[in-house]
Amino acid sequence: MLYTEGNPVTETLEFQSEARQLLQLMIHSIYSNKDVFLRELVSNASDALDKLRLETYQDKDLQADTADLHIELDLDPTARTLTVRDNGIGMSRDEVVALIGTIAKSGTAELLGKLRETKDAAASADLIGQFGVGFYSTFMVADKVTLVTRRAGTDEGVRWESTGEGTYTIEPAPDAPQGTSVTLHLKPEDQEDNLHDYAAPATVRSIVKRYSDFITWPIRMAPESGEGEPETVNSMKALWARSASDVSEEEITEFYRHVSHDWNAPLETIRLQAEGTFEYQALLFIPSRAPFDLFVREAKRGIQLYVKRVFIMEDCEELVPEYLRFVKGVVDAQDLSLNVSREILQRDRQIQLIRKRLVRKVLSTIKALPEEKYQTFWSEFSRVMKEGLVADQDNRDAILEICSFPSTHSADEQTRLSAYVERMKEGQEHIYYLTGESRTAIENSPHMEAFRDKGYEVLVLTDPIDEMWVEGGGFDGRQFQSIAKGQIDLDPTPADEERTSEFADLLGWMTTALGDTVKEVRLSTRLTTSPACIVGDDHDLTPQLEKMYRAMGQELPPVKRILELNPGHPLVTGLRTAHAERGGQDERLAETAQLVHDLALLAEGGDLPDPAKFAKILATRLEQVI
Structure with missing residues (x-):
């Protein structure tokens, strides 16, 4: 602690730039329903009480007062102040600076950019909800905010104060009690953007009943x-322990906002109750929007764990696999120890059984969503769900039943695999797909020509993770088959075998001439208009996957692929005639063979091994044409 001549020093610090911008957005009323600031403060206070009780279980030597844990609301209509006070875990000076003066989350700049672009209050609220910055909402209703806190088990208190402009002050508070109090110096009552008087007891009681009635600590x-002793204004009934008929939709929505720190309503609510050898209750939620940090490595994930209504852990990763990290809610187990640790949870049989049941319930709920809700879910969480196809082999089939993919059946709508199977042509054995960087590139690929002509539907897979999951297994007894791999015969005819015999000499010569880059040259049944295409063997890495591995620094041996020729294309028939007439020692013929290979490589979006040589040969050929 800093002192000058025996007196504590008051420091003036600047907000981090992103925090300063976000505060300005709050001050200038981006959110129409300002009542939620109180919900956010009460939620923070509840979290602080949960954390104190947990720390006292884990650290028996912690000097903390836990005799009467509660949240208190003090109003002064004359001074126009509202104070939210708890006697929970509290904060140290460093924690105050880190948690309030700085937004220490990835994606801040992107969020602020989107907020500045949108003019719609509801859209702004959705974005704020994805980010989760509840404390800053106080500046929607307050000209100044004062926070006094002392961390449990320490003797040093801290006083923080700001008007939300660009700076804040922080100084020691020797007499601060354990916990945290936040005092709002409210804006004038007649200010036109204040819809309610937040210094009025009736207003505050109404907001608490609406948004925070389920909080398990007394408010x-x-x-x-x-006059008289303070009275408790919330029911403190755990929503997951109440019957569905005893809980309103509004209560469910507010509870979701409490556990998720999301300002939107949930897309779907999931209830689960198990009785028997071990008992637990679960109340889970599928969000309607993906959180901004869904793909941030350090982001927290998991579900709140309670034991006999006692809060144990905020983000229990052991209860859900990583690909379901967007699921929020609580699980209340009856038979676990209150001193359970993450290490114990990883080995606990009950936790593993709960996890399996939760996963099955979440997946079945998603599968049964009404179409409009399903479309919302899939647009927000498709990429993260596909991670489960790689990571969770036990539930791969259930996840595949949920997935939708673009296909050649429709340019606008995605298709579920069950619908694809229903549309399969008679005699079709495989589910065909092609991966690539974009739909345009895939649709223009030479590999698509015969499939398009003969009416075979092809899945159009453009997500990088599609390269990872599609190789394993199949769906409904049908294997996935890349149309850019292996030998694909679409309605073969005896004429195909005759052509192979006719082109045998050319194919053998080209295989030798291009031996440094291809493993084989053969005739194709997948081409109708292009002269050639390049395909892989059944178990070869795709070019896209090869690029991904190399970008991650993995050394891979060169992968030789197969060059397929279209026997009906004039360029290929001309090559056969020239080879028959001039033999295989003609330099121009060898250069033409190389051009055919390089053109096929370019058509699939590949990189030429020697672009300068390709350009030189092509320029020479063009000169001869002119």
């Missing part, structure tokens, strides 16, 4: 008369 206020 106390002075009685309506203003």
Whole structure:
């Protein structure tokens, strides 16, 4: 702690630039329903009480007062202040600076950019909800905010204060009690953007009942008369322990916002109750929007764990696999120890069984979503769900039943695999797909020509993760088959075998001439208009996957692929005639063979091994044409 001549020093610090910008957006009323600031403060206070109780279980030597844990609301209509106070875990000076003065989350700049672009208050609220910055909402209703806190087990308190402009002050607070109090110096009552008087007891009681009735800690206020002991204004009933008929939709929505720190309503609610050898209750939620940090490595994930209504852990990763990290909610187990640790949870049989049941329930719920809700879900969470196809082999089939993919059946709508199977042509054995960087590149690929002509539907897979999951297994007894791999015969005819015999000499010569880059040259049944295409063997890495591995620094041996020729194309028939007439020692013929290979490589979006040589040969050929 800093002192000058025996007196504590008051420091003036600047907000981090992103925090300063976000505060300005809050101050200038981006959110129409300002009542939620109180919900956010009460939620923070509840979290602080949960954390204190957990720390006292884990650290028996922690010097903390846990005799009467509660939240208290104090109002002063004359001074126009509202104080939210808890006697929970509290904060140290460094924690205050880190948690309030700085937004220490990835994606801040992107969020602020989107907020500045949108003019719609509801859209702004959705974005704020994805980010989760509840404390800053206080500046929607307050000209100044004062925070006094002392971390449990320490003797040093801290006083923080700001008007939300560009700076804040921080100084020691020697007499601060354990916990945190946040005092809002409210804006004038007649200010036109204030819809309610937040210094009025009736207003505050109404907001608490609406948004925070389920909080499991007592929320106390002075009685309506203003005389006597503070009274508890919330019911403190755990929603997951109440019957569905006893809980309103509004209560469910507010509870979701409490556990998720999301300002939107959930897309779907999931209830689960198990009785028997071990008992637990679960109340889970599928969000309607993907959180901004869904793909941030350090982002927290998991579900809140309770034991006999006692909060144990905020983000219990052991309860859900990583690909379901967007699921929020609580699980209340009856038979676990209150001192359970993450290490114990990883080995606990009950936790593993709960996890399996939760996963099955979440997947079945998603599968049964009404079409409109399903479309919303898939647009937000398709990429993360596909991770499960790689990571969770036990539930791969269930995940595939949920997935939708673009296909050649429709340019606008995606298709579920069950619908693809229903549309399969008679005699079709495989589910055909092609991966690539974009739909345009895939649709223009030479590999698509025969499939398009003969009416075979092809899945159009453009997500990088599609390269990872599609190789394993199949769906509904049908294997996935890349149309750019292996030998594909679409309605073969005896004429195909005759052509192979006719082109045998050319194919053998080209295989030798291009031996440094291809493993084989053969005739194709997948081409109708292009002269050639390049395909892989059944178990070869695709070019896209090869690029991904190399970009990650993995050394891979060169992969030789197969050059397929279209026997009906004039360029290929001309090559056969020239080879028959001039033999295999003609330099121009060898250069033409190389051009055919390089053109096929370019058509699939590949990189030429020697672009300068290709350009030189092509320029020479063009000169001869002119």
